[in-house]
Amino acid sequence: MTHTVAEIAETLGLEAVGDTSIVVEGVAEPADCPPDRLAMAMKPEYAEGLSQGQARAAMLWDGADWQAMGLDAAILAPRPRYALSALSAAMDPGQGYPSGIHPMAYVDPSATLGPGVSVGPFAVIGANVEIGAGSVVGPQVHVGWDTRIGPDALLHAGVKIGARVSIGARFIGHHGAVIGSDGFSFVTPEPSGVEKARASLGDQGEAKGQPWARIHSLGGVTIGDDVEVGVNTAIDRGTVRDTRIGNGTKIDNLVQVGHNTVVGEHTLLCGQVGIAGSVSIGSFVVLAGQVGVSDNVRIGDNVICGGATVVLSSIPAGRVMLGYPAMKMESHIEGYKNLRRLPRLIRQVEELRKAVSKAGESR
Structure with a gap:
């Protein structure tokens, strides 16, 4: 793919200066940038690397002195990193998944696939499944019984979706993500040592071993539009009601979302976040890497928890928290x-x- 500097600027709605007819084939870091790439010099400290590369054009911050940097052209952005979002989408060559249904895939006769759906080799699409138009089902993906997936979904290789899951439009599931696994719910015939310790804040009384009885997960998982789920992340189905993920929420790699949990809209769950069961998380929340959330906790809208924070009690809206326990x-x-x-x-x-x-x- 090739683009002129003028075409890129027009697509992004930004100002282009200098020789905007310069053609670029992609982007590169300033110090390693060849002449046919657009250098991503989005901060003054990044721009220092331009002298080591061969870039003729660069993405710069608004008001940057591009001529003093020895460039022939530049795209000026008030918020360059935000502009990178649209630029990276325009430059993305994709994953190379082929169109059509591969002969080594299995699609149940009762499944309904919208126009333009592609299915890779060794994928399995179960009974009564509905997959929206333009979706891509990669190799070795499993979509379970009675599941609904909206249009333009992208299920990368190895995604596993269980039964009775509902997913909205433009969903992205990365390699190895598991959605709709059973919740981790077990109970003992009599109050367990864990229950006693929790009630007494430390004393489990006379220790007594008991077998664990499994509580089956009768609920499903409901996911809104424009949600992304990272590599090897697990979202458990609900015990009775569905586990719910709101529109626009982005979930990183190696995240655990427990049964019955409700996550609001446009929330970020970063790598290795662990959320126990029956948690309620608001909208526009950010849980940084390795945050842990205890069960039955409520986290309000616009809360930010710094890395490795451990949430043991509810947090009001708008708080910025850190530490163990969170404060x-x-x-x-x-x-x-x-x-x-x-x-x-x-x-x-x-x-x-x-x-x-x-x-x-x-x-």
């Missing part, structure tokens, strides 16, 4: 600063103790 970020940072001051404080106390002791001896 307001400013409180956590202040506590950490005080912790680092402890060795110095101990030395000062020891010096004062010695000074007081000597003063007492001199009397």
Whole structure:
């Protein structure tokens, strides 16, 4: 694919300056950029690498002195990283999945595939499945009984979708994602040590081993439009009601979403987030990497939890949290600063103790 600088700028709705007829075949980092690529020099520190490469044109920030950088052309963006979203979509060559239904795929006769759906080798599409127009089902994908998937979905190789799952339009499932697995729900004949410890905040009483009885997952999973689920992520089905993921939510790799959990719209769940069962998460929430959320917790809209935060209780809307257990970020940072001051404080106390002791001896 080739594009002129002018064509790229017009597609992005941005200003192009200099020789906008320059043709580029893709993008590159500034220091490694050949003449036929657009350099992604989106910050002044990135632009320092232009002198090491051969770029003739670059994506720059608004007001950048592109001529002083030795460029022949530039695209100026008020928010370059946001512009990169549309630019990367225009430059993406895709995954190369072929069209049509591969002869080594199995599609149940009762399944309904919309126009333009492609199905890769060794994929299995179960009974009463509906897949919307223009969707891509990659190799070794499994779509379970009575599942509905909206138009323009992209299921990469190895995605597994269980029975009775409902997914909206423009869904992206990355390699190995599992949606609609059974929830991790087990119960003992009598109150378990875990239940006793939770009620008493630490004492499980007389230890008594008991077998675990399985609670079957009768609910499904409902996912809205424009949702993306990362590599090897698991979203469990509900026990009675569905686990729900709202429109526009993006879920990273290696994330666990427990049964009955409800996630709002346009929320980000980053890598290795673990969410227990029956959690309610609002819209526009960000859970950074390795955040853990205990069961039956409520997290309000626009909450941000920093990396490795452990959420043990509900969080009101708009809070920024950090630490284990989760607390307001400013409180956590202040506590950490005080912790680092402890060795110095101990030395000062020891010096004062010695000074007081000597003063007492001199009397």
